Amino acid sequence: MKKIFLLISLIISCTIILPFGCSKSIEGRTDNVSALSPASNDVNAGAWKPILLTGPAEFAVATPLATNTPDYIAQISEIKSFQANLRQEEKDIVKYWSAGAVFRWNEILRQLVAKHNLPPYQNAEGTYPVPNANNPLAYPQFPFANPPYAARAYAYVSAAQYDALVAAWYYKKLYNRPAPYAVDATLNVLIPKSDLPSYPSEDAVVEGVTTEMMKLLFPGDQDFIQLKAEEHKHARLISGANVRSDLDAGEALGKQVAQKFITRARGDRAGAAVGTQAIWSQMEQDCITRGETPWISQESPNRPPMLPLFGKVKTFLFDSLTMVTQIRPGPPPSTSSKQFQDETAEVKYYSEHPTRERMKAIDFWADGVATVTPPGHWNDIAAEDFLKQNFSEVRWARNLALLNLAMMDAAIACWDAKYAYFNPRPSQVDPSIKTLTGLPNFPSYVSGHSTFSAAAATILGHLLPSRANDYLSMAEEAKLSRLYGAIHYRSDIEVGFDCGKKVGNFAIQRATTDGAE
Amino acid sequence: MNKSLIFLFITGVMRPGLALAQTDMDAIMMNKKQFCQGITYDYSSWNQYWEGTFKRDNANLGTVSTQMLMYMPNYGITNNLNVMASVPYVWTKASAGTLHGLKGFQDISIVAKWRAYKTSFGKNNLSFFAIGGLSTPLSDYVIDFLPMSIGLGSTNLTARGMVDYRRGRFTATGSAAYIWRSNVKLDKDSYYDTELHMTDEVQMPNAMQYQLRTGYRGKYLIAEALLTNFTTLGGYDITKNNGQLYPNLRMNATMVGTNVKYTLKSFTHLSFVGGCNFTVAGRNVGQSTAFNVAAFYVFYFGKKAKS
Incomplete structure (x- = not known):
């Protein structure tokens, strides 16, 4: 009996003490960062x-005003x-x-x-x-x-x-x-x-x-x-x-x-990136003409594809000719090819065999609706590392600019490829594939997460060489999370990754010639 | 048994006293040295939900269903003190769209139920109960994937007061519970609800739960009508068309339901329970309809129960 009453009093005291005894207020990682005290003022x-x-x-x-004037003293x-x-x-x-x-x-x-x-x-x-x-x-x-x-x-x-x-x-x-x-x-x-x-x-x-x-x-x-x-x-x-x-x-x-x-x-053409019904119908028709299965919105009601003309937006790090000749990836595996079937089967495997570890990667890198998006996630990663570096404000801005120019141009390159090929998602070609994260409403090839992450990891690795390997493994995980989530084929993530690296290298090129290194 | 704690956005919401007898929300007690074991199966589904106060359907989810199989032991330490537990296995599914369902062991719950005081005047009988419960996840299930997640991931402590009135075969039971809910951790390391939080930790608002139940309580047959309300003390509203949901939502629901329990006259060890619940009003929850069936088997280790 004694034991039982002990148990009961334990439960009762838990229900009374715990709620009042421990505060639930949460603290963000950047709520209490110390004041910026730059290691160098970068005077030049x-x-x-x-x-x-x-x-x-x-x-x-x-x-x-000179510092000895009455006006200055008044200030x-x-x-x-x-x-x-x-x-x-x-x-x-x-x-x-x-x-x-x-x-x-x-x-x-x-x-x-x-x-x-x-x-x-x-x-x-x-x-x-x-x-x-x-x-x-x-x-x-x-x-x-x-x-x-x-x-x-x-x-x-x-x-x-x-x-x-x-x-x-x-x-x-x-x-x-x-x-x-x-x-x-x-x-x-x-x-x-x-x-x-x-x-x-x-x-x-x-x-x-x-x-x-x-x-x-x-x-x-x-x-x-x-x-x-x-x-x-x-x-x-x-x-x-x-x-x-x-x-x-x-x-x-x-x-x-x-x-x-x-x-x-x-004037950078982003304002027209939404496109028109005629434009996305034409993209679909062009895909059919090439003998491929075109992407179809899996949303109900069907939603127009996200920013089909974003690939036409003016880039910062290279010109549009470079984009088409050096950065745009070659076509994805044909939707009627054996490779395509094999890659679809691989997606299905991951869909049906979620492990807790893979779910963690999927959720961590999801960066979907109502989040800061993948580029925002990389801004957070960069910012928390930059805080430890005591950069001057101008170097902070320069490094974030290099990162974000790389990711904007990566977005343009990725969207260019998506709409040049108009490739279907795995769950479109095999409706038995269920996704472990939200399915983005635009063509599959190449993966945005992979392109963004490779571009980000490339330029960040240049800016903070001691972290280069960590950035690379984070980008690898981000890339794979989209295959694990059953929304991308292997080709989407691998080719997207390569494409992102190329864009990142243009940012490195700028970094080495801007006078800051 | 502590069903109030097993609620899921937007899937299951919660199951108020679906299996009658030996829950933390009813006045039924095991006598001393009686040991009862039960298995319950619960099916709950919704095809409409409330984003804040805006009610909608979603063709990308269709009907979202949650099924649950739960083991429920209950032991009478004394005639006035019972301890009970529940171990649920839960799986979810969306009938439309591409989202994959999830499955797994959800939250174990342990409850102590104490009939603190009993009195009668004339034909009227009145009992007062104090009930304390604890529930905590049995597995590291995913909470970042609502509404397909199987639970909210918090450890909950429940303190409930209950009054039971009986006159002949007529009964009425009212209870109110305060539920303290621990903070939870996402797989993400930052999130936006109404502001950007640079942490994986989500502050869980506490909650209240109220229930009124009334009906017939005979020796072999019990039939009751239920009115249940769950109110979150704080939390945030889903913004329009926002599919990214976090466990600290302001989830409120009011449900009406019924439950029937029948104990075999020829073999009083065995009883069967069936019930249903329907959500009549809500906020940031699915408008769920839930059905359940259960079977209980009682072992008499002491002297045989009186009633």
Whole structure:
């Protein structure tokens, strides 16, 4: 009896104590990263090769106030008056933003991608509405941030940040105005001090360029973006990192650089990537003419294929001729070939024999609906490694730009192949194949995950050679997860991987010639 | 037996007291030294579900079904104290679309049920119960693949209070339970619900469960009507057409059902149970219809039961 009462009291005390005794609040890996304190200021980054700017001085930044003028001294007093009564929330935003401007805005961008990565719900008559950039808050909200859209968004934001920071570094060196705490030693400083000239503010440059790019890419979220921007600038001011004129000049420069990228984005053909019924019918017909089985949407009601003309979008790292002659893979195994049958049988095997280990890889790399997408996942992987490197803001931006240009061009190359061949999914040719992850609504060959991951692992391995093998094995796992999930054939993932590597090598080519190495 | 804990988005939702007798939601007790074993089979399915409050069907899922086979032992330590357990094996299937079903052992549950106080006035009998339960996954099943996942993966602690009223053969039983649910870990290392979380850990909201049951309780035949409500204390709503679901959804459901138990007059060791439940209102769950059948066998180790 004693034992039994012991058991009962144990259960009862568990039900009472545990719920109150242990907190369930969760902590993210990047909630408490320490303040960025660059190992090198990269003082000569003003001479690095920009991506779109004709040179670092393309946009003028006015000569700053001298630090002994009454106006400047008044700006230092402004900081001091804020610091006299800081609220806890203010200290929290200082801490949050001190992790790094490029890093935090990259995280915010990933959040916007995940929020908007939702395929539209069908109309009553079985068609699908298309998001409208001019009416972004009406259902379906603009954008549908699917993997190609996301890859392009990450690339434009990172590239624009990089160019804006190259320009900022140029003016920092040119004007050499010290940070406020170097001018007034009595100023309280809430972030690590640096010798880097503070005019124009690198944080405000990033804030200015990013908000403009984000408003183009996520026009329905302007309020949220603006809130973050104000918070960021305020954090820099009250932390003693910048006076107001550092911030104003930086923000203005950032916004000007953004215009150059916005102009490119408006003309890069992505706006027409949705295509028309006539275009995707033609793709289907062309496939039949070649004697192959064409892809058919497995969604019900049938959904138009995702961005069939994304393969026509203007690339960053190579031209369209190079794309067709050097990067586009050869055709997939014919749908009537023995190899195709064998590969389909292999997919069926994985469909019917899921192991827990393979399921883990499938889920980990799924990066499907309502996630940051595969390019976003690689941004996370890169960002968490970059945090350990103490890069300067300009090097952060450069490295993320190389990664994201590679993944955008990988998306274009992959989508080019998908619609050049219009190859069916395994579960289309063999309906008995059931998938262990969501089935993407576009042709099979080549695998997007494999192309993205190989491109990412290639350029990241160049940037952080000590991690090169880890990146490669992650990319291998990402690649295989799509076969395990029964949504891709072996050819899709292997050829996609090779294609991604080629694109990644173009990014390495740029990295070795941009003046940063 | 602790059926309240076996609920699945959007598949099974939950099975409120489907097998009558010896669950944590009814007033039936094993007498001292009685040992009861049961096997129950449960089939639950839905073809409509609620995304938040928006009710829809989905031609890419068709009808999603969950089947469960469960072993349920129950032992009477005293006439007023029972311990019971359940071990379910669950498998899921979607009738349309391409998604593969999953299968496996779900959550083991252990419950202590204590009749704390009994009183009567005239022909009226009143009993008060305190019930504590624990359930935890028996296997490392996948929770990233809802609605095909077989469970939510959390370890749950349930504290339930119950009142049973009986007058002759008429009975009415009401209970309320607070369910504390542990956090769970995804296979993914980041996820977005209403914000981006840079972790694999999902904070599970706790939940309440309420049940009212009333009907006829005879020596051989028991027949009851059930009204059950499950309310998640927090959680988030599914956004429109979002197929990526996480276990911390605000899953609410109200169900009506019925249960019948018959004990063989000629051989009182053996009884059979059948029942059904239908979801009448919900949020972030499937509108499930569930049927179950069960068989129980009682061993009398002590003196024979009175009733």
